Amino acid sequence: MQRCESSAIxxxxxxxxxxxxxxxxxxxxxxxxxxxxxSEEIAGQxxxxxxxxxSETGARVKVPEHKMLKxxxxxxxxxxxxxxxxRFLISDSARASLDWKKRTRDNTARLSEGGxxxxxxxxxxxxxxxxxxxxxxxxRGQYDDARHLFVGELAAALKIPHANxxxxxxxxxxxVGSERPKRGIEEFQDLLEGVDDDLGDLDTADVDLPDENxxxxxxxxxxxDEGGGEExxxxxxxxxxxxxxxxxxxxxxxxxxKAKTSAAEAKKAPATRKKPATQPKKRSPPKAAPTSKxxxxxxxxx
Amino acid sequence: xxxxxPLDEFDPKLLSALAGSxxxxxxxxxxxxxxxxxxxxLPRPYNPTDLVAALPPVDSFPDDRIxxxxxxxxxxxxxxxxxxxxxxxxxxxxxxxxxxIASLGEIKADNIRRLTRFxxxxxxxxxxxxxxxxxxxxxxxxxxxxFPTGDAIFCTFCREKSEQRIRQVKA
Numbered sequence: 001m002q003r004c005e006s007s008a009i010x011x012x013x014x015x016x017x018x019x020x021x022x023x024x025x026x027x028x029x030x031x032x033x034x035x036x037x038x039s040e041e042i043a044g045q046x047x048x049x050x051x052x053x054x055s056e057t058g059a060r061v062k063v064p065e066h067k068m069l070k071x072x073x074x075x076x077x078x079x080x081x082x083x084x085x086x087r088f089l090i091s092d093s094a095r096a097s098l099d100w101k102k103r104t105r106d107n108t109a110r111l112s113e114g115g116x117x118x119x120x121x122x123x124x125x126x127x128x129x130x131x132x133x134x135x136x137x138x139x140r141g142q143y144d145d146a147r148h149l150f151v152g153e154l155a156a157a158l159k160i161p162h163a164n165x166x167x168x169x170x171x172x173x174x175x176v177g178s179e180r181p182k183r184g185i186e187e188f189q190d191l192l193e194g195v196d197d198d199l200g201d202l203d204t205a206d207v208d209l210p211d212e213n214x215x216x217x218x219x220x221x222x223x224x225d226e227g228g229g230e231e232x233x234x235x236x237x238x239x240x241x242x243x244x245x246x247x248x249x250x251x252x253x254x255x256x257x258k259a260k261t262s263a264a265e266a267k268k269a270p271a272t273r274k275k276p277a278t279q280p281k282k283r284s285p286p287k288a289a290p291t292s293k294x295x296x297x298x299x300x301x302x
Numbered sequence: 303x304x305x306x307x308p309l310d311e312f313d314p315k316l317l318s319a320l321a322g323s324x325x326x327x328x329x330x331x332x333x334x335x336x337x338x339x340x341x342x343x344l345p346r347p348y349n350p351t352d353l354v355a356a357l358p359p360v361d362s363f364p365d366d367r368i369x370x371x372x373x374x375x376x377x378x379x380x381x382x383x384x385x386x387x388x389x390x391x392x393x394x395x396x397x398x399x400x401x402x403i404a405s406l407g408e409i410k411a412d413n414i415r416r417l418t419r420f421x422x423x424x425x426x427x428x429x430x431x432x433x434x435x436x437x438x439x440x441x442x443x444x445x446x447x448x449f450p451t452g453d454a455i456f457c458t459f460c461r462e463k464s465e466q467r468i469r470q471v472k473a
Contacts, residue, residue, distance in 0.1 A: 163392050168382045168383045171385075173443075179437070
């Protein structure tokens with residue numbers, strides 16, 4: 001198996017020399033363009049701020065110049081980097097880890113670190129894993145993000161349309177005229193050796209687990225205690241454990257009995273019900289409020 | 303809205319069936335516009351980028367996606383990692399996409415599953431969707447052997463993403 005050393009070809013900006021109009025790659029955001037470089041005084045400190053516009057979203061970001069390298073901002077990859085990435089994609093590289101925690105941690109770090117090769121590592125790793133089993137939704141989203149960033153940078157690096165950039169990537173991953181291979185677990189077997197089983201130093205020999213027979217006996221004893229006064233097979237101590245269905249039936253029995261009696265009462269009820277002795281009185285409509293005319297009439301009559 | 307613009311003569315039943323299938327797939331309206339003429343000056347086989355650029359403007363709204371449908375043969379593309387067959391072209395997050403049925407074989411109005419699958423992929427790219435890992439999905443790489451035989455459906459991830467992108471575009 002070959003493994004590409006990515007650190008050798010990662011494009012980082014050794015000297016912070018930017019100019020307005022330069023195109024950069026912002027990790028996890030993609031392509032952005034410098035629109036302004038300005039000195040400002042904040043809390044008595046003179047700082048140089050670089051204003052960027054992220055191409056895809058149009059969002060405006062203001063970053064202090066001395067923090068640009070720390071944030072992982074870098075120049076767009078050149079042709080040599082692209083060739084190296086395609087060599088990596090075609091090669092039989094190391095498989096992604098089968099431990100999902102390790103895999104997610106690694107991929108998140110690769111995405112935030114940026115770099116065309118790091119993105120290619122995420123894409124290829126998850127692509128090969130998907131040939132073993134379908135990806136979980138979160139990783140499927142991560143795969144899509146990595147692909148989106150990769151295609152954007154590749155298109156910018158080679159100055160080609162996004163559609164061609166994606167097809168250039170996919171020709172290496174999905175061979176023309178054939179299907180993707182189905183991978184077996186044995187291809188990932190060497191990785192399984194390093195996977196923790198999450199049990200740590202837990203040794204089952206040191207743990208006092210209750211004996212199965214003991215548990216059944218104690219259960220039977222409880223049962224015997226409950227039905228102590230009764231005669232017959234139920235009262236005899238048995239070694240058969242209670243099945244959940246049996247206990248459920250037992251619990252449901254009083255409820256069913258209650259339901260039966262209430263239904264019988266309901267049947268009887270109409271016969272014994274008496275009619276009310278008197279009809280309820282009808283409500284008379286509310287009297288209209290006296291108007292000014294009616295008031296005048298009453299005054300006259302007085 | 304998805305607007306289908308034929309660049310050649312097509313059976314009207316086929317076009318209306320395609321519009322219905324795309325409406326069902328994306329959940330946005332789809333309509334067929336009158337045929338558009340292609341300039342004769344372009345060299346053949348057609349370069350998809352040049353062909354789309356040479357077409358006259360189509361009246362549409364900013365959130366519309368326009369699918370140019372042609373029966374002309376398109377040039378295979380030379381890519382940095384090899385050569386890819388060209389069934390169409392789509393501008394990612396753009397408004398225009400092109401689909402050629404020259405390599406799709408015979409397509410009838412009562413069986414347009416294959417045509418719909420290819421059209422879904424081109425329009426999906428125009429909405430910003432990438433290729434998918436699921437061979438059943440219409441966004442799977444279209445040069446694979448199984449792609450033309452699949453159903454005109456999206457996988458769960460691509461369907462949700464397309465709905466999200468359509469909402470964003472409308473907003």
